[in-house]
Amino acid sequence: xxxxxxxxxxxxxxxxxxxxxxxxxxxxxxxxxxxxxxxxxxxxxxxxxxxxxxxxxxxxxxxxxxxxxxxxxxxxxxxxxxxxxxxxxxxxxxxxxxxxxxxxxxxxxxxxxxxxxxxxxxxxxxxxxxxxxxxxxxxxxxxxxxxxxxxxxxxxxxxxxxxxxxxxxxxxxxxx
Numbered sequence: 001x002x003x004x005x006x007x008x009x010x011x012x013x014x015x016x017x018x019x020x021x022x023x024x025x026x027x028x029x030x031x032x033x034x035x036x037x038x039x040x041x042x043x044x045x046x047x048x049x050x051x052x053x054x055x056x057x058x059x060x061x062x063x064x065x066x067x068x069x070x071x072x073x074x075x076x077x078x079x080x081x082x083x084x085x086x087x088x089x090x091x092x093x094x095x096x097x098x099x100x101x102x103x104x105x106x107x108x109x110x111x112x113x114x115x116x117x118x119x120x121x122x123x124x125x126x127x128x129x130x131x132x133x134x135x136x137x138x139x140x141x142x143x144x145x146x147x148x149x150x151x152x153x154x155x156x157x158x159x160x161x162x163x164x165x166x167x168x169x170x171x172x173x174x175x176x
Contacts, residue, residue, distance in 0.1 A: 044056075
């Protein structure tokens, strides 16, 4: 699967510096952060440039993971894994202080509101396995996906914490 939306929207990552700055302010340098759907690793690189050391990236697309690993050869120290975040969990449970899910609604082109609506509950449930108690879940919300209500996440054991005003809305939830 290729993400045509990303290719057709060069500003698709314009909100990442705002997300990185928020994560740096909300977590300690020694807290683990997971970029679920990491793509080329841009968010991990931004976090490392801002002094964060404990980073992991995960993406379902091998080509994206390969691109992230190639960029990592410059020495920014993030490990990237090819795995479906929504599938059977891998690794240690509940270790991440924050999980960033940027671009998750762009899993099909053209954007499919029904698929996005079906994926959101699975995403919030999968995050529970990975997230530490009182950890943060950040979800960007493209306005073209469908009309989003935070209750779609809060009804699954999350507390709405904040909304970042970035190039597109980024909703922040905290684990109950």
